[in-house]
Amino acid sequence: MAPVAVFVGAPGAGKTTIGGMVAELLGVPFADADAIIEERAGKPIPEIFFDDGEETFRAYERETIAAALADFGGVLALGGGAILHEGTRDLLKPHTVVYLSVELTDAVKRVGLGAGRPMLAMNPRATLKYLMDQRRPLYSSVATHTIATDGREPEDISAEVAALLKAV
Numbered sequence: 447m448a449p450v451a452v453f454v455g456a457p458g459a460g461k462t463t464i465g466g467m468v469a470e471l472l473g474v475p476f477a478d479a480d481a482i483i484e485e486r487a488g489k490p491i492p493e494i495f496f497d498d499g500e501e502t503f504r505a506y507e508r509e510t511i512a513a514a515l516a517d518f519g520g521v522l523a524l525g526g527g528a529i530l531h532e533g534t535r536d537l538l539k540p541h542t543v544v545y546l547s548v549e550l551t552d553a554v555k556r557v558g559l560g561a562g563r564p565m566l567a568m569n570p571r572a573t574l575k576y577l578m579d580q581r582r583p584l585y586s587s588v589a590t591h592t593i594a595t596d597g598r599e600p601e602d603i604s605a606e607v608a609a610l611l612k613a614v
């Protein structure tokens with residue numbers, strides 16, 4: 447089994463929000479790699495970072511995504527940094543990957559002060575700019591479809607993605 451689609455994009459792109467809405471529109475289950483990791487670790491992501499470190503989080507993330515790509519049949523949202531790992535990018539190659547793109551202004555509005563996002567714990571705007579500049583080529587490299595989300599409502603974006611996936 448393989449996911450119907452995998453969502454990638456920066457923090458605040460809307461992977462969790464749009465991914466859940468698309469799954470509902472298509473009548474398939476939704477899973478979020480961040481949520482699976484939290485369930486497995488028995489604590490929220492900021493605590494995993496604080497107690498165990500980013501490297502441990504990234505190891506959980508790689509394993510979680512590899513397992514989900516192999517046996518989950520619904521819509522899968524990845525964490526914003528999942529594509530940093532070359533092995534994960536390789537695993538994504540045979541899959542339908544939707545890149546939700548967002549520019550800095552809207553991403554900053556959406557993540558606010560970065561609560562619950564340890565990567566943005568200090569100076570969220572500058573950190574987000576740095577992360578987005580570093581990652582944009584990586585999101586693009588794994589994407590089979592790129593959808594711009596700036597200034598658009600989640601309902602509009604999810605309807606477009608669901609229609610696109612029905613045609614795949």
Ligand SMILES: Nc1ncnc2c1ncn2[C@@H]1O[C@H](COP(=O)(O)OP(=O)(O)OP(=O)(O)O)[C@@H](O)[C@H]1O
Pocket residue numbers: 455456457458459460461462463464480523524525526556557563595598599600603
């Ligand atoms: N198109 C949109 N317009 C306005 N707000 C949005 C849009 N998409 C998502 N949001 C809001 O932005 C916030 C972040 O969205 P979401 O958690 O879905 O992002 P994400 O890509 O999953 O981020 P992360 O990488 O941190 O998991 C949420 O409060 C959500 O309601």
Ligand SMILES: O=C(O)C1=C[C@@H](O)[C@@H](O)[C@H](O)C1
Pocket residue numbers: 456457480491524525526527528562563564565
């Ligand atoms: O951008 C990132 O590196 C992250 C994004 C979130 O989805 C989580 O996966 C975690 O907070 C790390």
Ligand SMILES: [Mg+2]
Pocket residue numbers: 461462463478480523524525
């Ligand atoms: Mg998310």
